[in-house]
Amino acid sequence: xxVEVVEKSPVEKILEIEVESERYEKIxxxxxxxxxxxxxxxxxxxxxxxxxxxxxxxxxxGLKHDLLxxxxxxxxxxxxxxxxxxxxxxxxxxxxxxxxxELGKPVKFAVMVEVKPEFQLTGYMGLKLxxxxxxxxxxxxxxxxxxxxxxxxxxxxxxxEERGALRGDVMLVDFHSTNNGEDVPGxxxxxxxxxxxxxxxxxxxxxxxxxxxSGEHVKFTIKFPEDYFNKDMAGHDIDFxxxxxxxxxxxxxxxxxxxxxxxxxxxxxxxxxAGIRKRFQDRMDESRKNFLVQQIIPQMLEQMKDVQxxxxxxxxxxxxxxxNLEEQLKNMNTTLEEHLKQQNITLEQMMKKMRPxxxxxxxxxxxxxxxxxxxxxxxSQEDIDAEIRKRADELGQKFEIIKKxxxxxxxxxxxxxxxxNHKVYDLLIANAIIEDTPEEEPAKDEIPEEDPEExxxxxxxxxxxxxx
Numbered sequence: 001x002x003v004e005v006v007e008k009s010p011v012e013k014i015l016e017i018e019v020e021s022e023r024y025e026k027i028x029x030x031x032x033x034x035x036x037x038x039x040x041x042x043x044x045x046x047x048x049x050x051x052x053x054x055x056x057x058x059x060x061x062g063l064k065h066d067l068l069x070x071x072x073x074x075x076x077x078x079x080x081x082x083x084x085x086x087x088x089x090x091x092x093x094x095x096x097x098x099x100x101x102e103l104g105k106p107v108k109f110a111v112m113v114e115v116k117p118e119f120q121l122t123g124y125m126g127l128k129l130x131x132x133x134x135x136x137x138x139x140x141x142x143x144x145x146x147x148x149x150x151x152x153x154x155x156x157x158x159x160x161e162e163r164g165a166l167r168g169d170v171m172l173v174d175f176h177s178t179n180n181g182e183d184v185p186g187x188x189x190x191x192x193x194x195x196x197x198x199x200x201x202x203x204x205x206x207x208x209x210x211x212x213x214s215g216e217h218v219k220f221t222i223k224f225p226e227d228y229f230n231k232d233m234a235g236h237d238i239d240f241x242x243x244x245x246x247x248x249x250x251x252x253x254x255x256x257x258x259x260x261x262x263x264x265x266x267x268x269x270x271x272x273x274a275g276i277r278k279r280f281q282d283r284m285d286e287s288r289k290n291f292l293v294q295q296i297i298p299q300m301l302e303q304m305k306d307v308q309x310x311x312x313x314x315x316x317x318x319x320x321x322x323x324n325l326e327e328q329l330k331n332m333n334t335t336l337e338e339h340l341k342q343q344n345i346t347l348e349q350m351m352k353k354m355r356p357x358x359x360x361x362x363x364x365x366x367x368x369x370x371x372x373x374x375x376x377x378x379x380s381q382e383d384i385d386a387e388i389r390k391r392a393d394e395l396g397q398k399f400e401i402i403k404k405x406x407x408x409x410x411x412x413x414x415x416x417x418x419x420x421n422h423k424v425y426d427l428l429i430a431n432a433i434i435e436d437t438p439e440e441e442p443a444k445d446e447i448p449e450e451d452p453e454e455x456x457x458x459x460x461x462x463x464x465x466x467x468x
Contacts (some may be wrong), residue, residue, distance in 0.1 A: 223235070
């Protein structure tokens with residue numbers, strides 16, 4: 001086999017390949033044997049046609065497509081290794097129609113091979129980063145989480161004494177709201193529970209309900225704050241009509257070991273506090289790392305602004321974007337086609353708009369891979385098993401079950417890739433120069449949130465009296 005490399009671009013190589021007849025004729029025999037087993041010819045039962053007879057009957061061109069489908073990938077892989085190329089993808093460059101096959105003579109064709117670009121990367125040690133502003137009190141957050149969990153576990157009982165509602169009581173109501181006589185979108189509900197605490201509503205709202213009794217019909221008007229999140233209501237006088245259907249008192253469980261056991265995760269209250277605190281600390285650590293990573297990426301990509309990216313890597317990112325969007329739209333009971341129609345754009349226009357971000361992500365992957373090579377960073381089987389064990393503990397499952405699940409879904413390769421990237425970022429952060437005082441606040445989505453598995457989902461804690 002003879003191979004010549006022609007450079008079309010830094011990431012695209014054309015391999016001009018010549019294969020001796022003896023080699024492709026062996027493949028031809030295999031192709032003919034398979035085809036002979038699937039056809040019938042006069043004088044022969046189905047599957048009994050001699051391959052040599054079939055070749056003479058249909059000619060080599062009749063088997064050309066199947067022959068080249070096997071030959072080209074096989075010899076291309078060898079050619080790539082011979083020329084020490086780092087391939088991303090390859091496809092035939094010469095159209096099958098233009099490839100001449102003649103028994104006893106070599107066959108020539110060209111293959112387009114996409115390769116990873118060669119580039120230099122320096123200065124990744126000692127990057128200057130802004131510190132994550134850690135102004136969150138994890139102990140306070142832990143206590144609040146326990147309060148929320150306790151609130152969620154509370155049981156409501158009707159108030160038997162003859163009295164009006166007090167702050168802290170829970171009302172069962174039907175309510176309706178209007179703005180200048182027009183219904184407020186989402187501003188009505190039936191059998192809605194609301195806890196009469198000022199922190200849950202706009203200023204003054206609870207004042208209109210305190211003192212009223214079950215069975216009463218309450219009407220009032222209240223001005224919404226100018227900075228209210230709903231711009232259609234901000235600064236407006238909103239009229240409410242509320243039918244009070246019941247007044248309840250929430251009985252909260254004692255904060256003891258039995259309460260901790262009732263959550264199904266802990267044996268003691270101290271264990272519960274420690275577990276919740278650890279999760280907040282882990283999220284704080286993750287937020288800190290993400291904040292630093294988001295500063296590392298643009299600094300390193302600045303060195304790669306002129307690096308050309310193989311089209312396959314960019315298209316892979318675009319396919320991910322498209323797949324994620326389709327999944328989100330599916331959860332919203334709509335389709336990509338309906339979304340595009342609503343946005344008044346075509347799929348091609350959407351993909352073109354996404355391309356710059358796809359290129360940046362592809363370059364980020366190349367950058368991480370390059371640093372891993374330069375620093376000899378790898379992921380051992382022990383690393384993978386430790387991560388699987390961690391996830392199994394989080395899910396309350398056995399290590400063997402989670403590992404088998406990951407193996408079945410071919411997830412381990414992705415896990416290895418992810419762990420390697422984490423190691424790269426850990427190295428860069430450990431060697432960075434981190435300023436104590438950041439110039440700007442962390443983004444809101446970088447702040448650790450309460451555990452969704454344990455936070456209160458009580459409808460009585462709505463932040464405003466407008467139902468969704």
